[in-house]
Amino acid sequence: MTPIDRVFIIGPMGAGKTTIGRRLARRLGLGFMDLDEALEARTGVDIPRIFDIEGEAGFRRREAMLLDELTRCPATVLATGGGAVLDPANRERLAARGVVVYLQTSVAAQLRRTRGSSRPLIQGEDPETRLTELMATRGPIYESLADVIVGTEDGNPERVAERLADRLQQPGPVHA
Ligand SMILES: Nc1ncnc2c1ncn2[C@@H]1O[C@H](COP(=O)(O)OP(=O)(O)OP(=O)(O)O)[C@@H](O)[C@H]1O
Numbered sequence: 635m636t637p638i639d640r641v642f643i644i645g646p647m648g649a650g651k652t653t654i655g656r657r658l659a660r661r662l663g664l665g666f667m668d669l670d671e672a673l674e675a676r677t678g679v680d681i682p683r684i685f686d687i688e689g690e691a692g693f694r695r696r697e698a699m700l701l702d703e704l705t706r707c708p709a710t711v712l713a714t715g716g717g718a719v720l721d722p723a724n725r726e727r728l729a730a731r732g733v734v735v736y737l738q739t740s741v742a743a744q745l746r747r748t749r750g751s752s753r754p755l756i757q758g759e760d761p762e763t764r765l766t767e768l769m770a771t772r773g774p775i776y777e778s779l780a781d782v783i784v785g786t787e788d789g790n791p792e793r794v795a796e797r798l799a800d801r802l803q804q805p806g807p808v809h810a
């Protein structure tokens with residue numbers, strides 16, 4: 635069996651990409667990186683600030699450049715940002731360089747998990763409608779890009795990570 639070298643986690647805000655990605659990496663004996671956190675570390679400001687100064691377009695440019703760099707790192711689980719899959723070049727890189735895992739979740743769970751957060755795209759008056767709209771456009775993209783799809787409604791991130799690690803370690807076509 636070929637050992638897993640790179641795993642890319644995709645999915646919407648609050649799906650658990652950061653939380654489960656970190657646990658998955660530990661289980662697989664891989665390093666962990668988070669695209670949002672890496673971008674904040676590189677720029678020295680948080681994501682809401684990047685949106686304020688450069689707009690979403692500026693944020694997406696930085697996100698794409700860093701994704702190109704981080705998807706080349708060996709022995710890594712990389713949690714991406716919720717909107718990283720919108721860019722076709724990003725999608726090509728993710729698909730070509732590793733196993734893509736989609737963490738699927740309901741809007742209700744996303745709402746619970748992101749309540750009170752500073753994520754710029756859900757700062758309006760009606761985050762539920764916003765999350766529903768985002769899922770309508772992005773859901774099909776997540777699904778078509780994924781090698782593996784895992785539900786995260788289970789309230790225990792460690793158990794989700796365990797299920798996912800088992801699945802990735804089984805022989806079969808998910809191995810990139
Ligand atoms: N399976 C789960 N069950 C319950 N809570 C969870 C689960 N996964 C994550 N959480 C909680 O939901 C919150 C959001 O999770 P996390 O930050 O990992 O999401 P994310 O997908 O990385 O979001 P973003 O795209 O905004 O970075 C955290 O407080 C985390 O503890």
Ligand SMILES: O=C(O)C1=C[C@@H](O)[C@@H](O)[C@H](O)C1
Nearest residue numbers: 647670681715716717753754
């Ligand atoms: O869904 C999105 O487009 C985003 C999700 C977050 O991970 C961050 O990358 C940023 O807030 C944008």
Ligand SMILES: [Mg+2]
Nearest residue numbers: 651652670713
């Ligand atoms: Mg995250």
